[in-house]
Amino acid sequence: MASPAPLPPADADAGARLVLAEHLLACESATACARAMVEWLARQCGIAVACLGPGDGGAASVCLAAEGLSAPQQLTLARAWDEPASPLFSFRTRPGARWLAADALEGSTFAGGVLAVPLGRPGSPAVALLTLGLSGPGVPPDVAWAAACAGPLLARLLASDARTPRRPEPDRLLRRVINAVSDPVLLTDPEGAVLFANGRAEALLVAGPDASPGRARAVELNQRLFRDTLAQGGATGAGVHRREVPLVDPVEGMDLLFELVTTPVLAPDGPAVVVSVLRNVTDLGRAAQALGESYRKLRATEREARSERHRLDRVLDSVAAPIILSDPTGGMVMMNDPAERLFAQLHDMGEASGRRVRANDALFGSFLSHLLGPENAGVSRWKSQLTLDDPSTGAPVPMEAMANKVLGDQGELTGIVTVFHDRTEVLERARLLERVKEVSSDLEARVLSATAELAEQNEKLRRQAIQLEQASAAKSQFLANMSHEFRTPLNAILGYTNMLLQGVSGEMTPPQRRNLTRIDSNGRHLLEVINEILDITRIEAGRMPLHLTDFGLPELLQEVMAEMDPIIARSKLTVETHLEEGLPGVWTDRQKVKQIVLNLLSNALKFTHEGSVHVSAEYQNGTGILSISVKDTGIGIDLSNQEKIFEDFQQVDSSPTRAYGGTGLGLSICRRLATMLGGRVSLQSSPGQGSTFTLHFPRRARRT
């Protein structure tokens, strides 16, 4: 194998070589360096050129740069450089350039043959291989120079690339574009080490050597925060991740909030780099915070409003009267439970109930429309009677609806509150009242008719009384006439008997005299009966006038004793009088007092067989009542007969075989006369113990 002759130096191309040298020196990466060299050679020689070198991760070699070759051709060359069986592989250890015929390589990349030039530090194994499409052996001087220039440079750059991960070098346009983005944009490895940062990102995460300590600290802090956030987010996974990361503005020292959007770029054997975009959401965060705050407030207010509303609901529901709130157009805003029972359409209600509710709603609507009409703009209240239907039963519910306008601060209508009052009870009461009135008027009518009837009855009674009076008067008249008619023949009987007994018609024999005496005594008895009947008749007819005079009782009693003397003399009784000291004079009917005392005394003498009769008189100063008592030791009267004996024609023994005579009228006349005097006759007696009859009468009688 002969080494190729060196190419003669081309002086003409010294300017072009200088340009390349400068360019190469400025290169920071092996790829850029290779690219610059390949582009220059292709231009200088006008041939296809490729530079093969180690790929990322050092696994497979790649075509670092190529001109005039397709991508499969580049791939074929790169594989040939790695393939130990390939002739190109030998260049890794053998120094010096060599020409290979086209058939020496598979894939016939270069049709006219290929010149391979190992690149690297002199004396060291080649780090890269320069391949040029040349039709014959012989190394062109430009190729030799460029390889000599770029070889060590490539070796150094590849070594540093191996040390530090190789940074893909975006071209300057892309760099400028990325720098123009206002958001920080970073290219990092998965651990967060910055490979590339645009200007905005550098301001946050990169500190130059001349930075202030504060700025350096802030940047350090930011880097740590950024790395932590990146690590949390599982940046190793595929897909886009969004997270928030709080950073510090290194210049201002303000807290900033960024949204970190990371997009990992995956290599076949794992994540290669991570593209991070930071979006400043500080203002957004603050706004979100403020928004959250106001939202919370809103929620709280809403809760409060809701609880207030619930409370209002409960309050409204607790009211038994239906209440409806309407908006200014008359639409329903809310209603309490009692109102719902009347106006709310429920899903599960029957056809009839639904119809009734709709009817109620319609009624209420027309009621409200009255109030909402323009003619009632000044009216704040509206009252009306509505007869609603009970939805469940269909029974009429008489209601009084009272609507009140609710006005806002400016006096504008904000709503209407309608309260319903059940008038059932009121109506019922009214009905009852009506009924009561009816009944009472009925009663009144009845009372009136009863009164009229009563008046009529009274009139009848009055007439009857008059008739009775007339009848009584007629009776009295009859009795008077009768007694007169009795007296006239009786007068003749007594007169003739008397004359016969006096011997007017000659002397009578003793039997005649005895018989005439019997005629006489019977006639006298008859006369007595007639007289007493006449007395009673006169008293009852009011024709027994009072003749009031002043007199003393002692004289009167003396007179009585004198009159009764023949009878007293015939009896074997002790009769005595006892008058209280200082009896006052009396003003009453002397004749009547005398008649009563005479009657009582003659009774006492008649019913007493042994013992005494005691007449006494006394006066009670306090009451002005005089008492004349006739006390005997006679047969007495048992209690059951003590009232009877004062009645007309009544005696204790009224039998025809009675032991004691008399008309049975004496005591009844006494009682009547005592009544006329304003007094009474009392009796104290028991059988066998005697009797005491007492006349009580006022000292001064009053004319009645």
Add this chain to the structure above:
Amino acid sequence: MTNTPEKPKPLVLVVDDYQDAREMYAEYLEFSGFRVAEAKNGQEALDKAFELVPDVILMDLSLPVMDGWEATRRLKGDARTRHIPVVALTGHALKGHSEDANQAGCDAYVTKPCLPDALVDQVKKMIERREAAQAR
């Protein structure tokens, strides 16, 4: 028993519509030593009184034709008979007020039934009173 002519028996006019009573009183008056004239009613009593001018008149007050009150008023209203005492007889307890009789001009008042001897006592009293008045 001879009657002194200076002292003729006093004449009593008995006026009563009831015959038995009238004759009874008349018989007893005659038995007691009086002359008796009778009248059955007020009118007759007036005629007899004007005709006979009796010493005493017994006048039943309830009489037919003319009652005793009217007859008595007329007798007392007439100068010829004014001086004659009139003894009223009444059986009417209801109307039998002595005042009525007194107003009519009766000089005494007797209630029926009146026994003949009581009546004669009354007549005697009247005559004594008249004689006492005449003696003055």
